[in-house]
Amino acid sequence: MMICLLNEDEEVLKLEYQYCICLYVRQKKYDDLTKIGKLFQHQLFANDLQNNRIYDKDGNHWLVELFFSDDWKFMYIIMGLNAxxxxxxxxxxxxxxxxxxxxxQNFKNSENYAYENRKPALFPAINQKNYIPDKLHLFLRIVDVLMECFFNDVIKKKEFEKKIKLEI
Known part of the structure; x- marks a missing residue:
C-alpha cells in the first residue's frame, strides 16, 4: 500500500513522492486483510486525522482527507463486498x-447497501465517495469487453472469412 500527498501537485506522480506504508504479499482475501485493516483503523481513528487535522513543526494546520484507489476487485474486498x-x-x-x-433508469450514487452478505468495510474512516477505481484497470476491462463483443460479432457475421481473411 502506498500513500501520497495530493497537495504536491505534479510532483505526486514521481516515484520519490510515493511512500510505502504496507507491503502485503499474500492473496487478496478479506479475512487476511482484516488484520491490516485493524492496524490502519486503529491509527486512523486513534489519531482522528480527518477531524483533528495535522500540525507540522512550523505550526501549520493541515486538513486531511483520505482516499482509496485500486482496481475494482480489490476495492470490492476492502469495502466488504465479495465479488x-x-x-x-x-x-x-x-x-x-x-x-x-x-x-x-436513475440510481442514486450513495452506497451499495442492498448486497445481502456485506461485511464491514476495512477502512471505515474513508468516506464512501472517496473510493476511486483505478482508471487503467477500468479502461482495460472496458476495452476487453468491447473487443470480445467485436470478435463475437465478426465471427457471427462471418465477416472474417469473407473480407478480413482475404486482406491478410
Missing part, C-alpha cells in the same frame, strides 16, 4: 446486474 459479478455489482449504488443496461 464484482454478483446481482448488486456497483460500488456506489443498488443497481442490479439485470437492470444496468437500462439507461433510462
Amino acid at each position: 464484482s459479478n454478483l446481482k448488486y455489482f456497483c460500488l456506489y449504488c443498488n443497481c442490479q446486474s439485470e437492470l444496468c443496461w437500462n439507461i433510462d
Whole structure:
C-alpha cells in the first residue's frame, strides 16, 4: 500500500513522492486483510486525522482527507463486498446486474447497501465517495469487453472469412 500527498501537485506522480506504508504479499482475501485493516483503523481513528487535522513543526494546520484507489476487485474486498459479478455489482449504488443496461433508469450514487452478505468495510474512516477505481484497470476491462463483443460479432457475421481473411 502506498500513500501520497495530493497537495504536491505534479510532483505526486514521481516515484520519490510515493511512500510505502504496507507491503502485503499474500492473496487478496478479506479475512487476511482484516488484520491490516485493524492496524490502519486503529491509527486512523486513534489519531482522528480527518477531524483533528495535522500540525507540522512550523505550526501549520493541515486538513486531511483520505482516499482509496485500486482496481475494482480489490476495492470490492476492502469495502466488504465479495465479488464484482454478483446481482448488486456497483460500488456506489443498488443497481442490479439485470437492470444496468437500462439507461433510462436513475440510481442514486450513495452506497451499495442492498448486497445481502456485506461485511464491514476495512477502512471505515474513508468516506464512501472517496473510493476511486483505478482508471487503467477500468479502461482495460472496458476495452476487453468491447473487443470480445467485436470478435463475437465478426465471427457471427462471418465477416472474417469473407473480407478480413482475404486482406491478410
